[in-house]
Amino acid sequence: MLPFFVIIPLGSAFLISLLGKKIRKFGDILANLGTLSLLALSLYSTKLVLAHKILVYKVGGWMPPIGICMVLDGLASFMLVTVNLVSFAIALYSVSYMQKYTDKYRFYTLFMLMLAGMNGIIITGDLFNLFVFLEIASIASYALVAFGTEAEELEASFKYAIMGSVASSFVLLGIALLYSYTSTLNMADISLVLAQKGTGLMVSFVAVLFLMGFGLKAALVPFHAWLPDAHPSAPAPISAMLSGVLIKVLGVYAIARIFFNIIGINNISLSILMFLGVVSMLIGVILALAQWDVKRLLAYHSISQIGYVILGIGLGTPLGILGGVFHLFNHSVFKSLLFLNSGALDYALGTRDLQDMGGLREKMPITANTNLIASMSIAGIPPFNGFWSKLLIILACIQSGRIIYAICAVVASILTLASFMKVQKYAFFGKLKERWQDIKEIPAFMRLSMIVLAIICVMGGLLIIPLFKPFLQSAVDVLLAGKGYKDAVFGAIR
Amino acid sequence: MSEYILCLVLFCIGLYCVLRKRNIIKIIIGLGIIEYAVNLFFVLIGYRTHGRAPILAKDQQILNMVDPLPQALVLTSIVIGLAVTALIVAIAIRLYEKYGTFDITKINRLKG
Amino acid sequence: MKNNKTGMTLIVKTITRLTVGLILLYGIYIVLHGHISPGGGFAGGVIIALSFIHLMLAFGRETALKKLSQTAASVLESLGALMFLAIALLGFLGGYLFFNFFLHKGKPFDLFSAGIIPLCNIAISLKVGAGLFAIFAALILFKGSGKEE
Numbered sequence: 059m060l061p062f063f064v065i066i067p068l069g070s071a072f073l074i075s076l077l078g079k080k081i082r083k084f085g086d087i088l089a090n091l092g093t094l095s096l097l098a099l100s101l102y103s104t105k106l107v108l109a110h111k112i113l114v115y116k117v118g119g120w121m122p123p124i125g126i127c128m129v130l131d132g133l134a135s136f137m138l139v140t141v142n143l144v145s146f147a148i149a150l151y152s153v154s155y156m157q158k159y160t161d162k163y164r165f166y167t168l169f170m171l172m173l174a175g176m177n178g179i180i181i182t183g184d185l186f187n188l189f190v191f192l193e194i195a196s197i198a199s200y201a202l203v204a205f206g207t208e209a210e211e212l213e214a215s216f217k218y219a220i221m222g223s224v225a226s227s228f229v230l231l232g233i234a235l236l237y238s239y240t241s242t243l244n245m246a247d248i249s250l251v252l253a254q255k256g257t258g259l260m261v262s263f264v265a266v267l268f269l270m271g272f273g274l275k276a277a278l279v280p281f282h283a284w285l286p287d288a289h290p291s292a293p294a295p296i297s298a299m300l301s302g303v304l305i306k307v308l309g310v311y312a313i314a315r316i317f318f319n320i321i322g323i324n325n326i327s328l329s330i331l332m333f334l335g336v337v338s339m340l341i342g343v344i345l346a347l348a349q350w351d352v353k354r355l356l357a358y359h360s361i362s363q364i365g366y367v368i369l370g371i372g373l374g375t376p377l378g379i380l381g382g383v384f385h386l387f388n389h390s391v392f393k394s395l396l397f398l399n400s401g402a403l404d405y406a407l408g409t410r411d412l413q414d415m416g417g418l419r420e421k422m423p424i425t426a427n428t429n430l431i432a433s434m435s436i437a438g439i440p441p442f443n444g445f446w447s448k449l450l451i452i453l454a455c456i457q458s459g460r461i462i463y464a465i466c467a468v469v470a471s472i473l474t475l476a477s478f479m480k481v482q483k484y485a486f487f488g489k490l491k492e493r494w495q496d497i498k499e500i501p502a503f504m505r506l507s508m509i510v511l512a513i514i515c516v517m518g519g520l521l522i523i524p525l526f527k528p529f530l531q532s533a534v535d536v537l538l539a540g541k542g543y544k545d546a547v548f549g550a551i552r
Numbered sequence: 553m554s555e556y557i558l559c560l561v562l563f564c565i566g567l568y569c570v571l572r573k574r575n576i577i578k579i580i581i582g583l584g585i586i587e588y589a590v591n592l593f594f595v596l597i598g599y600r601t602h603g604r605a606p607i608l609a610k611d612q613q614i615l616n617m618v619d620p621l622p623q624a625l626v627l628t629s630i631v632i633g634l635a636v637t638a639l640i641v642a643i644a645i646r647l648y649e650k651y652g653t654f655d656i657t658k659i660n661r662l663k664g
Numbered sequence: 665m666k667n668n669k670t671g672m673t674l675i676v677k678t679i680t681r682l683t684v685g686l687i688l689l690y691g692i693y694i695v696l697h698g699h700i701s702p703g704g705g706f707a708g709g710v711i712i713a714l715s716f717i718h719l720m721l722a723f724g725r726e727t728a729l730k731k732l733s734q735t736a737a738s739v740l741e742s743l744g745a746l747m748f749l750a751i752a753l754l755g756f757l758g759g760y761l762f763f764n765f766f767l768h769k770g771k772p773f774d775l776f777s778a779g780i781i782p783l784c785n786i787a788i789s790l791k792v793g794a795g796l797f798a799i800f801a802a803l804i805l806f807k808g809s810g811k812e813e
Binding site for chain 1: 570628646651660
């Protein structure tokens with residue numbers, strides 16, 4: 059069952075590329091069906107993981123470490139649900155949004171390819187396989203950022219492509235060095251060999267290379283410079299996809315998997331992760347205060363919220379990792395919703411500048427209300443889901459004695475609230491300008507997907523109660539087990 | 553040992569090219585040099601002393617051969633590099649049509 | 665030597681007419697013997713694409729595009745990928761494991777041995793060859809500016 063997470067998007071991508079031009083609406087139907095079936099499969103996989111704790115699938119029947127294996131444990135099933143849920147909502151949204159662009163079927167091909175790459179990264183258990191899927195997802199995203207082929211989109215896509223390729227070669231260099239040290243590529247086997255051989259200077263160098271490579275994909279400071287150009291220039295569903303899931307899967311999930319389960323953590327690497335997280339938080343939110351373009355503002359906030367997630371995961375305590383993982387899920391949902399809202403504004407008005415808008419509340423009620431819900435979530439106002447995850451992270455900081463980081467987190471949260479109040483005031487409240495007198499509400503598919511995401515925002519706080527907590531707790535347990543990953547995988551293979 | 557150091561020197565030359573050159577085409581060439589250096593490094597890791605090529609033919613004994621796994625991986629990596637280069641060159645051609653110049657210090661409409 | 669308005673000189677055109685078929689045949693040989701000698705899908709696909717690109721360089725765009733148009737290249741590319749997925753899926757649904765089924769491994773070093781590897785090589789070569797040709801044809805499209813020296 060595991061390879062279907064990669065087969066379904068790949069197959070539908072090439073089928074859409076083959077038949078999308080001849081049969082009308084083929085791309086829409088197949089893409090939405092595909093993402094819906096993937097969502098159903100990932101929900102089923104959480105049920106499986108609760109029963110069995112870990113599932114290993116040997117591709118082709120070849121025994122690892124000679125063959126490639128796919129591993130489904132708590133962290134993988136959690137990320138699968140996040141990615142596929144957000145992709146389903148975005149596929150619904152782009153049915154009507156992409157009418158403005160030509161060649162809609164090519165958009166769906168690239169979209170499903172990117173989804174196949176992301177799913178492949180999550181479930182693979184082999185290090186070079188991770189690199190190949192990383193490249194598939196990255197190349198699809200370079201092409202998607204340049205989809206409109208205006209001047210600014212091309213410039214942003216060029217910068218993103220060059221930086222992303224240099225980061226991928228750092229990752230490949232790290233894989234080459236690690237292979238020369240351990241002579242195997244299977245993740246569990248690498249962890250076994252490192253436990254026997256001991257880590258020395260070479261493994262620290264490899265860890266730094268991986269941090270640089272995956273840190274650029276995750277937009278940590280100081281590797282964040284591509285994000286404020288690339289995310290606003292893409293079409294709105296792609297911005298939601300990039301900011302909502304891509305930087306998390308390619309960056310945060312890969313860092314967590316490699317640092318916690320394979321190389322092993324010690325206090326130095328945890329402190330570095332926490333420091334980078336706090337710096338990202340503060341720099342992202344401070345730079346966002348001066349923006350007037352609504353999508354650029356959201357892109358800077360992505361940098362800051364990823365800093366929260368890295369801070370939570372870098373704490374290393376059970377409460378901290380729970381907060382970090384929960385904030386990852388919440389951020390996917392509300393950041394995608396925010397980007398979809400800005401896309402709706404762009405679709406109806408044709409502009410993204412905040413100073414041009416005003417008083418859209420009575421003309422576009424659904425957009426205004428969902429934007430209000432998402433803004434309150436990201437700023438951390440109870441009872442929306444952002445509040446619970448930020449509270450967990452701050453409590454965990456205080457619990458492990460790092461008061462300064464907790465104060466920085468609170469300050470960043472207050473500044474986030476300030477900039478989103480600015481967005482609300484300029485875009486939705488106030489007086490209606492004359493040229494926006496006769497705009498209409500956005501089409502039905504876009505409204506439907508925004509309402510679905512908003513409902514999840516409101517009910518997201520329920521994930522902490524003990525009825526639904528195993529969903530998050532299984533992910534946390536995998537990260538806490540650390541080196542126990544290899545025992546679990548080898549136990550499941552035999 | 554010295555061949556590994558030379559591979560890393562080649563990597564640094566490519567990195568200098570990406571960072572400091574102003575023409576878009578030179579940046580793309582620098583990216584190509586970086587990929588070349590990493591692939592070369594990966595293949596050289598698989599060398600065993602007095603090994604021969606890892607090809608099995610009829611009626612031949614293999615006593616010691618070089619490691620065949622990095623060679624298969626580098627094949628995949630070269631194809632990935634080809635795809636990235638093709639995409640970036642296509643973007644660069646369109647960029648020239650829109651901006652009229654190849655100089656990257658003049659292509660900076662996105663600021664802030 | 666006189667040009668016929670497109671393409672290169674007469675000597676190049678004559679030699680191309682003689683060697684293009686041989687290059688294509690050589691590429692197919694490398695693809696089919698991928699499990700016996702070095703090569704396989706990627707390298708063979710590149711050589712097959714090179715034969716069409718050679719035709720385009722020597723004779724000009726229109727002649728090469730008459731042999732293999734852009735839509736045909738795009739269709740071939742998707743077909744190659746779908747064939748690869750279908751081969752892999754057949755193993756899955758036929759009760760065996762993913763990626764490994766019939767064409768039971770015959771004697772080593774024969775042409776028809778080694779399981780599904782030859783079929784996968786053919787699918788990969790279709791995709792790589794058609795893809796490379798489509799990339800080249802699309803990049804040639806932009807020679808309209810003419811100021812890129």
